[in-house]
Amino acid sequence: MIKQVGNKVFCESIVNAHSHGFQYAMAGLAEYSSNQSDSFWTWRDSMYRLVSEMNLDKFAEINRKFLTKCLESGYGHVVEFHYLHHVTNDPLDTVKCLYDLASDVGIGMTVVPVFYHSGGFEQKIKETQKRFYFESPTKFLNHVEACSHLIPKSGNHRLGYGVHSLRACPIKWVKEITSAFHHLPFHIHLSEQVAEVRECVKHYGKPPTQLFLEEQGDHPNMHLVHATNVSDEELHMIVDQNAHVVICPTTEANLGDGYFPLRKFLRLGGKFSIGSDSHVTVNPWEEMRWLDYQDRLQHQDRLGLFDAKPEDYRPELLYKAVLDGGKAAAGVAGSYLEDYFLGPMDSHSDLREHLAKKIYVS
Numbered sequence: 001m002i003k004q005v006g007n008k009v010f011c012e013s014i015v016n017a018h019s020h021g022f023q024y025a026m027a028g029l030a031e032y033s034s035n036q037s038d039s040f041w042t043w044r045d046s047m048y049r050l051v052s053e054m055n056l057d058k059f060a061e062i063n064r065k066f067l068t069k070c071l072e073s074g075y076g077h078v079v080e081f082h083y084l085h086h087v088t089n090d091p092l093d094t095v096k097c098l099y100d101l102a103s104d105v106g107i108g109m110t111v112v113p114v115f116y117h118s119g120g121f122e123q124k125i126k127e128t129q130k131r132f133y134f135e136s137p138t139k140f141l142n143h144v145e146a147c148s149h150l151i152p153k154s155g156n157h158r159l160g161y162g163v164h165s166l167r168a169c170p171i172k173w174v175k176e177i178t179s180a181f182h183h184l185p186f187h188i189h190l191s192e193q194v195a196e197v198r199e200c201v202k203h204y205g206k207p208p209t210q211l212f213l214e215e216q217g218d219h220p221n222m223h224l225v226h227a228t229n230v231s232d233e234e235l236h237m238i239v240d241q242n243a244h245v246v247i248c249p250t251t252e253a254n255l256g257d258g259y260f261p262l263r264k265f266l267r268l269g270g271k272f273s274i275g276s277d278s279h280v281t282v283n284p285w286e287e288m289r290w291l292d293y294q295d296r297l298q299h300q301d302r303l304g305l306f307d308a309k310p311e312d313y314r315p316e317l318l319y320k321a322v323l324d325g326g327k328a329a330a331g332v333a334g335s336y337l338e339d340y341f342l343g344p345m346d347s348h349s350d351l352r353e354h355l356a357k358k359i360y361v362s
């Protein structure tokens, strides 16, 4: 996992388990106040403006920059949660573009096309969301099937699929979609915002994570993105169904979502990965630092995230959990990702200290 080659130290690179590559174009540019109550929802309006101006050349240019940055910073594979389907007349064009770019840049790619149908809970699609739209589950599932023929033969590329959120998919269609492809990792945004949880309870009488897990059937490889605002009961349900959580610490902080109760989740045996999501930060080490620091601040102690033996080295536990969780999210469990150069060999007697320095020192 961490190795010395000559006078250099390497580790296995990490999966970026949740990305919307095109959003890299607006990373860091949404810090102007537009009104008295800036929030996730006003940020989303800015993102919709970016979407309305997108063409395939711009899409490729942004994603190339983003994937190059990922590779430099320590990600060896990206899970692209893809809902910007209609940049051209053919939704396969952006999928092909993503695989081509990843092959060119030299990074692994799991494209996750996601179903997007409604403009909110049981609401019609809005004009600003039409580039995401699929008319029916059947049309979407046929599209996923067509995407499977685009996976490049060489390189470490995969396909997943999913649903954007329960805001974007009527609950009556969830099971039809989750049942379709059990061999692909399934991803969905859930319970990111308190307002979203309240709306869901208003419409369906239950919060999104609980509702989804009750409805989804028995998909064997589920990845719930964010799950920030969940109850203890929902945490238990996630673990019982062997679903994983994809945490995006810097995006969740930037958007004021809240933080996922990771310590509690780990005590239950929960599994997780990390993603850069809106890409305010493209740096897996910083995401890991944030995860741990959120936990320390919340509990006012140190090194308590994992329930481990004194001799277990905490930075290694964190790295290993993120590495394994990411591979499951990308559908590449069992494969070895590219080496990442941690730094020159120095006076550290324990190689693992290079890992700790990478996570905690910047």
Ligand SMILES: [Zn+2]
Binding pocket: 018, 020, 081, 189, 225, 277
């Ligand atoms: Zn997202």
